[in-house]
Amino acid sequence: MPTADSSVRISAGNVFKEGARDAITLGVAFIFLYLSIGIISATQSLSLGQALATTLLIFSTPLQFLLIQNYNDGWILLPIIVALNARFVLLSATLTPYIRNTSTLKIMASLVLITPSIFTGCLTRFKRRTDHPYTYFIGLGLPIFGVSVICTYIGFIAGAGLASPLIFAAMTLLLPLQFTALAGKHWPHYAEVSSYWMGFIGAPLLVYLFKDYSLLCTPFIIGGLIVLIENNYKKRVPA
Amino acid sequence: MTIWLLITFSALTAFAFRALPFAFKNSAALTQTQGSFYRFISYSAQAMLGVIIYDTAFGKRDALTLIEQFQVIDALKLFLLVGTFIAVAKTKKILPSFFLSLSIYLVALIVLDP
Numbered sequence: 031m032p033t034a035d036s037s038v039r040i041s042a043g044n045v046f047k048e049g050a051r052d053a054i055t056l057g058v059a060f061i062f063l064y065l066s067i068g069i070i071s072a073t074q075s076l077s078l079g080q081a082l083a084t085t086l087l088i089f090s091t092p093l094q095f096l097l098i099q100n101y102n103d104g105w106i107l108l109p110i111i112v113a114l115n116a117r118f119v120l121l122s123a124t125l126t127p128y129i130r131n132t133s134t135l136k137i138m139a140s141l142v143l144i145t146p147s148i149f150t151g152c153l154t155r156f157k158r159r160t161d162h163p164y165t166y167f168i169g170l171g172l173p174i175f176g177v178s179v180i181c182t183y184i185g186f187i188a189g190a191g192l193a194s195p196l197i198f199a200a201m202t203l204l205l206p207l208q209f210t211a212l213a214g215k216h217w218p219h220y221a222e223v224s225s226y227w228m229g230f231i232g233a234p235l236l237v238y239l240f241k242d243y244s245l246l247c248t249p250f251i252i253g254g255l256i257v258l259i260e261n262n263y264k265k266r267v268p269a
Numbered sequence: 270m271t272i273w274l275l276i277t278f279s280a281l282t283a284f285a286f287r288a289l290p291f292a293f294k295n296s297a298a299l300t301q302t303q304g305s306f307y308r309f310i311s312y313s314a315q316a317m318l319g320v321i322i323y324d325t326a327f328g329k330r331d332a333l334t335l336i337e338q339f340q341v342i343d344a345l346k347l348f349l350l351v352g353t354f355i356a357v358a359k360t361k362k363i364l365p366s367f368f369l370s371l372s373i374y375l376v377a378l379i380v381l382d383p
Contacts, residue, residue: 083276087279089283093279101272111282115283116286117286119290120310122290123299123314141284196379200374203371204371214355215361225316237329245321248316253316257305257309
């Protein structure tokens, strides 16, 4: 883990502000996504409380879209819900070494903020600096979470008035653009960048092998492969 | 099954999976960030993002279906994703390339009307 650069160590307040500033970049996509979640919730006859509960308690866009569009399918959704949520283990495990010194209570209270976007934002920052990592995590996560809750509300109230095919079509590239931009920030950490693009390229190929469990299995195959390559390289070229 | 039961189940499983690794926060596997296990987890998380992005942008199509149904808008998506990555890697600034790519895509959506 990179060590904090003591020569330019900044206060917790400034780190929080740094996180909040970075949240502006990440928050843009969330505005559209959660407006859509609010809109679709209204068109699918959910109550405002139910729409807000999905954001407040789950805060996972793919799962929220699945729930609000297919809740009539009932118990059939349970294994899919487990599969979609299982991915959070990877994100939490990667963040654990950076924020493990924070009190358990604080961590438990902020677990809902662990999403792919906030995870990527944190990891990008922690590769450069590790001072006040939990403060940064909160500074980045809270505004995004707040904006998402507000947008769910606005989307729900505005309802079908905001719905347009153009918005839904634009959404298909919002998250991909955001994550790819964040992957660009990892450059020149070749292993991370390679893992990202191999996941992208491997998805349409390994789906033949893993079918519906591709999202769960493909990442581990690629992660294992990259570690093997890296370990072999290190053996051949000692540091 | 009511929507509230589904929301509760989703919230509990999401919480459990998010919390699980913190139960092992002091184990060597998660504290040694240069160790093979941690790198495996970290790279797998990145690969998972790549899979999510493909699924979101190209609608979970397998390779053959993608090739069969490949349209100009798909080529544009690929171009914008790669272009955004290169631009951010070079400039280290996210917002300009993000908004430029998004604008190009919106214009293309209006013009091509796929």
